[in-house]
Amino acid sequence: MTARKTKARRLSILALALGAWFWAGVAHAQTPAQSQGETVVDDETQTAVADYNAGNFGAALKEFHHAADRGNRLAEFNYAMMLLNGEGTAADVGEGRKWLLKAAEANMSHAQYVYGKMYDDGDFVTRDPAVAHEWFLKAAQQGHVQAELALANQFLDGRGTPRDNAQAFVWYKKAAEGGDMTAQYVTGSFYELGGDGVQRNLNVARAYYAAAAAQGDPAARLKYQELSQALQKEAKRQGAK
Template identity: 85%
Template sequence: MNGRMQGVLRCLAVAAALLATGATNLASAQDRVAKSNDPQTQTAVADYNAGNLGAALNEFHQAAERGSRLAQFNYAMMLLNGEGTAVNVDEGKKWLRKAADANMSHAQYVYGKMYDDGEFVERDPAEAHRWFLKAAQQGHVQAELALANQFLDGRGTERDNKQAFVWYKKAAQGGDMTAQYVTGSFYERGGDGVDRNLNVARAYYAAAAAQGDPAARLKYQQLSAQLRDQKEVKPQ
């Protein structure tokens, strides 16, 4: 497992735990991991956050066995990362799949990402597409972006710029900075079923710029100047 994927999985485990306790200030809202009403899962979350990884692992396992999707997900992440135990890829994948099959959108996204990146499994963009679609249909923003990228690249599915735009726009409306920039570029150039609209494009660039995207800030400034010049040009 390379460092990039390990970092992603660890952050997701923490995000899920934080969301379970309602402490969303350090987790992205797009994770969309439901709160858990299971007392043992809540205890496991508390132990995980306190660094009591061995206890958290056992508690997540017990709650996972009883069907808690959040416990299944977090238990899988701990196994895949080797937190509180030795790395156990087979068991980790098994429990992640259980959470995904239980319709947990974040687990579906992570499971799809494993196939998209070829981490722990043979790379299979079509299988990744299937799981990204399941999560995206539930409004999972990261999955919407991943799905849009696949449609744009023709990876795991036929290339379809119109579908790419649909999912980029959904992710943009969900607050994803990259999707906001790309959606702005669709409106700036037009085509692929999108009517060219520089005002709308500028609005999406502004949203991405407000999140710190320097390229979006430059685009916003350029379009602002272009629209201002057009307004100043009077018909003869």
């Protein structure tokens, strides 16, 4: 089973304002994080978000730092990202990693995912897929869709954990149900091919391909059309008996 994979190209500020999650900065996959009711946003953090979005990085850095010192997990995460990316200050990898770990240990699922991703990619740390696996699992168990996809990729590749296609399918399916386009395509592939504890079902495969196609995946659209034609031919063959 070959999976197509996506990954963020850089670490990003995660801003929370007006009750919704937003991304600031450039990311390859801009999937909203799962808040899980896990972060209380105070006035200073809200102000920091506004200053960051306005490009006032120096002010945002100080405000995130103050809020982080009081234990606000969103502020801890955003302060870490600014330090790692060198926004509003010279980059400080050691301090940035410290604050990111604080947010992850405080059970912020997105911080857990990003901390794991650092180790999976070897960004700012020595690459260690096993450590990445531990943090991806923590985030995935909270329903973080990107972590579910990352965990599935690890199980499929045997990276940071023994290869286990059955577990890969479990997590791809969870991420697919969470709306991830890549996971929808791969889940469709599992159902199309069968095996690894998955019963072959072309109708179910077609449904997952359709979901990915609806999000703009051209390969999924082709697979949907291919399976639709195959199922139509099979129906005609059965009807002719």
